[in-house]
Amino acid sequence: MGFFDFFSSKPSTKKFGQIVINYARANGFQQPINFDEAEFRLVVGDNASHVLNLHNAYRDYCAVPKHQRDTVLLKYTAGLKIEGIPDDFASAKAHLMPSLKPRGQGEYLRLTSKIQDKEMSYDAAALPFSDDAVLMLAYDTEHSMALVNKSNYESWGVTMEQALAAALDNLRDRTADHFVDLGHGLVAGVWDDAYDSSRILLHDLAYRANCGSDPVMMIPSRGRFLLTASNAIAGQLKMIEVARLSSETDGRTVSACMYKIKGDQLVVYTPEDASVREQLNNLRTSFFAEDYGSQKELLDALHDKNGDDTFVASFTVFKNNDTDKLTSLCTWTRGVISLLPKTDLVAMVTPGATDDKYESKILSWADAVSMAAPLMQEVEGYPVRYLVREFPEAGQLQAAAETPL
Template identity: 45%
Template sequence: MGIFDLFNTKPTAAKFATLMTDTARRRGMTQPIRFDAAAFSLTIGTDNALVLNLHNAYNDYCRAGKGERDQVLASYSAALSQPVMPPTFALARHGLMPILRSRAMPEVLRLTQLADNDNKHNAHAVLPFSEDAVLMLAYDTEHAVQPIDLATLRQWGVSVEECLAVALDNLRERSVASFDEVAPGVLVSAWNDSYDTSRLLLPDIVHRLNLGADPVMMIPTRARLIATSSGNPAGMLAMAELAQRYADQEGRQVSALMYRFHKGRAVQYVPGEPVAGKLKALWSQSMASDYAGQKQLLEKFHERKGIDIFVASFQVMQRPDQSVLTMSVWTEGVSSLLPKTDIVALIRLDGNGQLLDTMMLPWDELADKTNALKLLDAGYPPRYRTTEFPPKAVRDTLTAIAL
């Protein structure tokens, strides 16, 4: 027993990558495995065709008890040996499943490949679902949930819609109601089979919970579907607080929204205060995570291509009244990519790098009155490229915010 095992501490990123690699080798993996410290990922094979991001695995490993950590390693290392996708739709249809994922996930997959090479990205089958979530298709096996790409659908000769219809039938067959009541009138899914959030696609399951004519739901993480009634204010507040707790504990955030059913489809439900404030905090946390993960990949891509541009961070601040405010920073003379935030801090430095002044501005006013923020065409969450830093004559016309 080593010191690490004795004290059950968190491993370093490099140590964890070694643990994952060693586990994969014991399971028979013979392909080259390379650890990318900057992206915190493992790249498998000589063609870099498979990349496993380690963030979720690392978080699960650190949260697991000592006796459960080997199982976490085994579970994630199994994903390093992705199953061969069946050559035909007929052979694949029994394993097709719908999955709801963060809207940022397809962009992470695109940037992960782009950070390493200029090969054409093989996009996955993605359908819009909500403001911050997408609907994808997956092939389910014993050890992995493998997203399906458009090239596979072309090979099978089927459309996304045809594949989705089969996937929904498969999901329905696995969906005998399984919920636990965790607070008065608040129920949480208990399938624990990687498809809890997907049940939001099956309105009849939620309606059978007898929550009233207008149930509301949340899918904060991949493992949780929460439901209550829109006529239960205390239940909605409890649901929002539960969503925050699950996001903190589990990671793998999917959506920070509340949903209701309209004509058989889940659509966004906008609650009043104080629930809306709880959702703003959850949304801000999700955005911060998405922006931070993509920042590393963008910086790696920019370094590879020799592009001199600063990727600004998405910062979350809490006001004295506990409300949440988001902020990004733009420094004069620095070409930047800004995340969309509530406010932008304009920073001016002298020739020695010492601070001259700072001006806090509402995002919308800065964008509307200066035309200095240009939305990039691709990607989610949105990023804006800065153009000319507003001169003093323009800055003097803008409404500064005192924090």
């Protein structure tokens, strides 16, 4: 079993920041622009009135051939021409669109706001969608797109559910049936307008995709809506493969879940076939690795700022070279106050007299919780972490069954 590396090296982010600034200037943008290297973003305007995060732009820019890079720059710098969201709902509703977002994006905002002492949150402007995604609304015009926030709903005098109804009508008006066959019973909806994944909300559309009466769906990234039949094992395996590739190349991940329609609701679906379940678990593990990695970086920065010496444990992933199965592991060390991610396995470490002298025992997550649940305090955040201040008694640990790595 070997370590599985999700985080490959990248070209200079500092140079990319300057490329974006130069492109914006060449196309007539005159407002002040400052590159925030630490947060990898552009801060725009005399009063820093707008922030353009560069992570997705950078990934898109690096992923396309050189002759397409100006198109990527045009797409992202167009967002610098900011148009305010109207204060009245009548003026705004024609431009509202539903937008599915990964929960990890909300965690990024939450922790960044704490680091910067500036309140930012999705919570008051997002509806729960699934384990790893939320539903928000976007105000989308020809030149800019902005997420609708709590203050917008307050000024409009409407609930998010009422505004969502208008957004769904707008999405339906923009949605002709446009499906392509990817083989093995897998179908993709293709519209290329930043709302492909949102169309999972249009249940009647799924039934017109020629996947039978019980379609299974995935929305791994903003630009992917994948469908196959509930009894099509080959189609589900192909769907997971395409989902993995799109999450790596598209950049804007949304969800690693499978979905089905139950009554008038979308529900998370657990595949019946064991081989499909294993491949789906691999995909979910890779998504968690990205989310936990980003979360750890931000928590470490927040702890440095606050003088907090709590150890933020890593979400480490191993790959079985024979089966390709991915397994996650974290380390719980005696005497170290830690924030543990939820992993498949937990390495219970008892330090010795020197750094190279220690004892360790690998437990399954279920066995670790069974043994030490009173010592594990769930804390705010996504993905979930548990604060541990104490370590299980030696007798408890000795009695626990070890899980082979």
